[in-house]
Amino acid sequence: MTKITTLGFDADDTLWHNERVFRLTEDRFAELLADYTEKAHLSERLLAAERRNVLHYGYGVKGFTLSMIETAIEVTDRQVPADVIAEILEAGRDMMRHPVEPLPHVEETLKAVKKNYKLVLITKGDLFDQERKVTASGLDVYFDVIEIVSEKTDDTYRTLFSRHGTGATEALMIGNSLKSDIVPALDAGAFGAHVSYDVTWALEEADEPRGHERFYRLDNIGKVPQLLARLS
Structure with missing residues (x-):
């Protein structure tokens, strides 16, 4: 017994x-960066950033949002427009408001x-x-x-x-x-x-x-x- x-x-x-909220946000992220790179490549770069950053920022929306910003800077060779950064930040806030x-x-x-x-x-x-x-x-x-x-x-x-x-x-x-x-x-x-x-x-x-x-x-x-x- x-x-x-x-x-x-x-x-x-x-x-x-929970994870499906992250996936939906990643789709939104891909749309924002569509003029700079393909979705598959962007996903690879984002995952690499998350892997690096989890040791610094931990798990969750905040670390994910920072990883999206870092990835956007990398794939645009530091040319990402400020309004795209603003959209990424808003996407992160939307995640934290999600039912x-x-x-x-x-x-x-x-x-x-x-x-x-x-x-x-x-x-x-x-x-x-x-x-x-x-x-x-x-x-x-x-x-x-x-x-x-x-x-x-x-x-x-x-x-x-x-x-x-x-x-x-x-x-x-x-x-x-x-x-x-x-x-x-x-x-x-x-x-x-x-x-x-x-x-x-x-x-x-x-x-x-x-x-x-x-x-x-x-x-x-x-x-x-x-x-x-x-x-x-």
């Missing part, structure tokens, strides 16, 4: 839509598991924007603890599940990112349930830990109660 006392939930693209739309099955799942488990929301990114999304989602009422971290590592999960539960070995982490939500949680000794989203940011891609005895793949988040029943 497996004892699980604590459930960790990722936020972006696990509880609500938060919970994914299917999320609220009923949180309701179903709350009475028997401690629920911890573990999300990474810009503090201001993540707090906004948590509140706007209306899902904050289901969580005992909300943790916004700069990065998700095995030490992150080991620390948080010890602080807010009975340790990582008695915790299940649920999320859409293999790289951030599942692999480091497994390395910390927790169980991991991967709930895929239809699009994944390139910097969040990782190989599936097939064969790991604590790894599970779910069709949707609504299957979490069934998984917990199996494990108990």
Whole structure:
């Protein structure tokens, strides 16, 4: 018999839509720079900038906006018009004003598991924007603890599940990112349930830990109660 006392939930693209907002903004960015470069090349340059900048600006809209500006300067050989920079900044502000739309099955799942488990929301990114999304989602009422971290590592999960539960070995982490939500949680000794989203940011891609005895793949988040029943 497996004892699980604590459930960790990722936020972006696990509880609500997020990546598709970035994709829509990237399309808008490509339109602004269409006179200077092709969309495919622009996407490559933008991803390279994001990869460099995540170490300096962290994750989220602000870092993405700065990466778009940096990329615009590079692909135009420093000739990007001021009005294009203004449009990029406005696109970033629009992202931070975008409505938060919970994914299917999320609220009923949180309701179903709350009475028997401690629920911890573990999300990474810009503090201001993540707090906004948590509140706007209306899902904050289901969580005992909300943790916004700069990065998700095995030490992150080991620390948080010890602080807010009975340790990582008695915790299940649920999320859409293999790289951030599942692999480091497994390395910390927790169980991991991967709930895929239809699009994944390139910097969040990782190989599936097939064969790991604590790894599970779910069709949707609504299957979490069934998984917990199996494990108990």
